[in-house]
Amino acid sequence: MDKFPFYLIIIAVILLLIMLANKIKVAYPVLLVLAGLGISIIPGIPELQMKSETIFILFLPPLLYEAAWNISWKELWKWRRIIGSFAFIVVFFSAISVALVANYFIPGFSLALGLLLGGIVSPPDAVSAGAILKFVKAPRRVRSILEGESLLNDASSLIIFRFALIAVATGQFVWHEAALSFLWMVAGGIGIGVAIGYIIMKIHKFLPTDANSDIVLTILTPYIMYIAAEEVHSSGVLAVVSGGLLLSNHRLQFLSSTSRLRGYNVWESLVFVLNGLIFMFIGLDLPQITSGLGNVSMPTAIGYGLLITGVLIVGRIVAAYGAVVVTLIARNFITVADRSNPGIKGPFLIGWSGMRGVVSLAAALSIPLQLEDGTTFPQRNLILFITFVVILATLLLQGLTLPLLIRKFHIKDPDYIMPEDELYNKLRNMMSQHALDHLRSNYKKQLGEHTALQQIAQKWETSRAGIKEPGMNAESKEIYRALLNHQREWLHDKNSAKQSLDEEIVRRLYVYLDLEEEKLQYF
Template sequence: MLENFPFYLSLVIAIVLLIIVANKIRVAYPVLLVMAGLLISFIPDIPMVKIDPELIFIIFLPPLLYEAAWTISWKELWKWRRIIGSFAFVVVLLTATIVAFVANHFIPGFSLALGFLLGGIVSPPDAVSAGAILKFVKVPKRMSSILEGESLLNDASSLIIFRFAMIAVATGQFVWHEAVLSFSWMLVGGIGTGLLIGWLFMKGHKILPTDANMDTVLTLVAPYIMYIAAEETHSSGVLAVVSGGLLLSNHRHSFLSTSSRLRGISVWESLVFILNGLVFILIGLDLPEIISGLEGVSVYAAIGYGLLITLVLVVVRIMAAYGAVFITLIARNFIKVADSRHPGFKVPAILGWTGMRGVVSLAAALSIPVKLSHNGPEFPQRNLILFITFIVILTTLLVQGLTLPLIIRKVNMPVYDDHLPEDDAEEMIRREMAKLTVDYLDRNYRELLEKSIFLQQINEKWRGKLEKEPDLNLSSEIKQAYLDLLSRQRDWLIEQNHDHNQHFDEDLIRKHLMKIDLEEERILLVH
């Protein structure tokens, strides 16, 4: 390991340079990184990279899921909960089932249990790839919200299917009532563990005399504790991280200081940046090991099987997207749905084409043991499953990843009124915050307002009449008054975000909350 350290260090530098190139040529960086990993793997005397699945499940997966839970909008997640739940659970199960029957029918030596194992591995789309691609094109907010929400939950459902299929292959039997009980515990136990540990961390942040550095370290530790604790109780570590992350994210302003929030954002953005980069370049670098283990079937036949499974995945997802529209149009007659209007045929087609596979699929495939038991026979079709998984990841990333931006640009996406137009929302927020500010100062700090030039200029600023920078030689009393005002502004923004009658995009609310945090940090640094 130590002798290969310069190689891994050069990989990190290569990742940074490749992502710069990807942004420059407007190509999703996962596509470029996988291709680069493939090319590097063919260079003579390059160290063979062997990916330990535990490394991905334990080191990579918890922080990536946790960061996604922190950045997603809970309001959007709840609004589109039905379609997100259907794609994350029902569609994943449907996909795994269809893959199982296709593999059993067309691939020699594949039983239904092995087919379900393969289906559980390749069924979850990778959100990082879709997010990186959608960054370069404009799509309706509802689509990005659905993709983000689906990605938070589909890993859990696919890994549950994978776990049950592994038991069926190893034992040769599948007991339904035990599977139902185990499935229920994985869901309830995973969510419960995440919420409990998240609540304990929240209390710890409040009670302990931590500073910004300590708070940031605690946020880095939290997802690992949630994941490991859930896995130790045989529940879903993925759901534990997601539920705990969502809890802490939605209460971040109640237990984290301004400095902790600002510093944590910078640390987490850098961490997730390098973790995602490493994962995708390692996928490409792992090709030689996967090919070397392929025995009993020609490479060309294995490629054909991989392309067949890829075609099944694409077709099933597109059909599921249109099926969701059909079911919604029926369900609107009986229950309240997020949007009862016909969504048209463009959005489901695009949603169906966003099924790139990635890190979770590869990690699950690699975690298949070499032998069924300690001294037992070899695990059937392990190498072929690995190769098919690699072909699925590579094909979906290259074909769908490269064509999706072109398709979106060619298709005139419909304009929805889910949220106020950004310019109108910005103006409304500014106007309401200005009114709140002037009224708050007048009611609570009238005497100080008459004495303090600083507060007078802040008052004028929010009236749109600021003429010069305020004098920042502030007394503790004046500083406290301004901090109280910023706190009231923050509370108002959070109230507006929780008010479902207001159609503010949560990303816009978070942008204004960030501005308040920055202003508060600036004032706290003034002596």
Template sequence: MLEHFPFYLAMIVLIILVIMLSNRIKVAYPVLLVIAGLLISFVPGIPVLKIDPELIFIIFLPPLLYESAWANSWKELWYWRRIIGSFAFIVVFLTATSVALVANSYIPGFSLALGFLLGGIISPPDAVSASAIMKFVKVPERMSSIIEGESLLNDASSLIIFRFAMIAVATGQFVWHQAALHFVWMVIGGVAIGLVIGFIFLKAHQLLPTDVDMDIILTFVTPYAMYIAAEETHASGVLAVVSGGLFLSYHRHRFLGSSSRLRGENVWQSLVFLLNGLVFMLIGLDLPEIVSGLKEEGVSFDQATGYGLLVTAFLIFGRLLVGYGALMTTRIMSHFIEVADEHPGLKAPLIIGWAGMRGVVSLAAALSIPVALADGTPFPHRNLILFITFVVILVTLVLQGLTLPYMIKKIQLPDYGDHLPENEAENLIREELARESLDHLTGNHKEELKVSFHLQKLVKQWEIQLKPGETPVLPEHIKSIYKNVLEKQRALLLKKNRSGRKIEEAVIRKFLHQIDLEEERIKAE
């Protein structure tokens, strides 16, 4: 481990450089990271990265799922619950079943149980890849909400299928009534455990005398506590983390102060950035070991590639069919129940169907397959499953990942009018905040308002915001002047910090932080 430490550091630096390149050429970073890992794997003498299969889920999944739950909007999830639920549960089950039938029919020695195992691994699309791609093209909010909400929940359903398939492969039997009861417990128990532990941590933040650092550390512990507690009781650890994460995200302003939220968000973004980078790089680096394992199973590289491309093609076109099937179902159901959108159009299903890149969860699930069964016999077709998973991830990331931005631009998605334009919404919120603030001051603090210069200054700012035609948004040339002023202030503070010891550096840093926040504020306008 220690002799390879410089290589691990170099890999982290390489991840940063690749992501910088992806931002420059406007290509989603998961695509470039997988290709980079693949190219590096052919360099002679490169260390083989090995992670204990039993630790894959614990290392990567809890923090990635938890951060995704915090980033998702509960309001949007609930509004689009029918389409998200359909893709996250029904479509995943249909996909896994279809993959099982295809694998059982066309891959020699592949039982239905192994087919369901493979289906559970490769059925969930990856939210990270889709989000990274959509960063470079403008898509309607509903599209990103549906895709991200689907990927948040379909991980749970696919891993439940994966777990049942593992039991069937290991025992050689599958008892339906036991599986049904176990499924109910995995779902209900996972959600309940996540909510209970989330509530406990919420109270811990509220009642214990924590500071910002302690708050952030507790947020690191939370997803692991949820996941491990659920798995120990044979419930779904994924659903526990997702449900608990959504609960805490919804109540974040009840138990975290502004400093904890601000610093915690930055820390979590860095952590998830690193974990995602490592996973996508690991996908490419794993190929030589997977190929060598194929030889042990007696499967040629060409045969395995053919199986992988067959399954990939089936997944891509199957998801497109499902997208348009969901469109037809929505139009039929709109005659009987109220739906979020009665006429979603023909373009949206195409984009949702094409945004089916596989990634982190599929790799983690495949690598978590044990090398041997409980009786010591090698796990059947483990290396072939790993290789097919690799092909699916690589082809969907490169093919769909590179063409999705072009497709979005080409078909020109309509403005569905789900939300107000961003500038209009911001101005509306500013006006309402100003009105609420003025009403509070004039109604509750009349005497202080007469004598306090600071309150009078705030009142003037809010009154300007309420004047017709006035806008607090700075024109671009004024922004440029203001940024120059902030840069002069920053330079003065740094010079003052270097020139003497009369002012404590902590005070200087406080003012530098305020300048940074102000600069970010005007950038966002």
């Protein structure tokens, strides 16, 4: 409890920094990590002891679930080959490259320790890339590939990490046992996630839930999936991702419109807080990381961290162009998602979008202090420090330059030739016409009897007739907002003046006005 005020202050600082990041158009993970570093060196600041269990259990399941819920399954399947290669092949390639370089250049690093470090730092962080792409217009395919990769690379890197940890602890690596364990982690994780997702879907559908219970159940779901999979030594990450994808693609079948709308707002706020906390904690954890370097000097340790960072950056860029070459060859034999020449800019952007973050830090912190025989775990503190340097360096170097590169490259989006507003209006027109035809064909009698249905039909007719217009312009929206505010003021005055007016009715009208204002963003 004595640290509770400190955590409240940290949350307030996070909010201010994210608002500042939005104002100056800088990815907020960069500012949060730097702020955490600055706060950590202030005298008298409580020392933060982050535990890997806190990150893995408290932070990781909801963040993965939210990402799986929001990703497009259509895009994920379309780019499945490139996403799969980056999520698995490139992660393995990065881990092995780090292992070889660490074994050669860093004294005391065996290949097993190098592979352990490689498993820790190989997965790029989805939150960082998403925060950066928020401020620039990147091609949709680049976003889809990065989003899809981020769902799976955490699982592959943690699998490498677990096997390397066993090799360091036991001094041996049994390939056939490792292969069987790998298959169980993948198949078991996916199977458990899908099974629990199916059960959760049936609970939503057949039990008398309301919006509140639906939302609470969606928050519990990723934790249930993750813990259940980890308890049987399969991949909790894959369980959350597979279960989240299943539920996301069936959301219309078991969630009401009220649950979907309210749940979206709740999840957006929850993920906002979790992301802010985790990046601030990365910076605040510096004293714990640097306190145990021992005989290795700070400049030397920083040099090792920058060396590994360089290996990761170069390796990912090489892999991005390698994927293009493979695709150009493979398209002569199989159907690929894109048969055009991607050029050199797109692959470079994907290669440069390799910022590291929360999963790397959590994996490094989960390294035990001692081996089973009681001896100190070799190079644990140096691995922690190198991981921290990699996270900081990639966030600063790639995180700050990626928006500049995207603007400079001016890559055209080949997947969306039509402007977004025009496509939105076109689909809305088609949707209205389809509903209008259905109404006239199936409810002809009721349409002639009910004025409300006639008004709905008239509304769709008007919408369809004026669909070529881009919608309400900025000035019209401002005027409408002013009118809504005027109605709120009138309702407030009316409620204050008339004591007998039902407060519940007044609040329902306030919600109606809020919904009207919210709808403006869709016009």
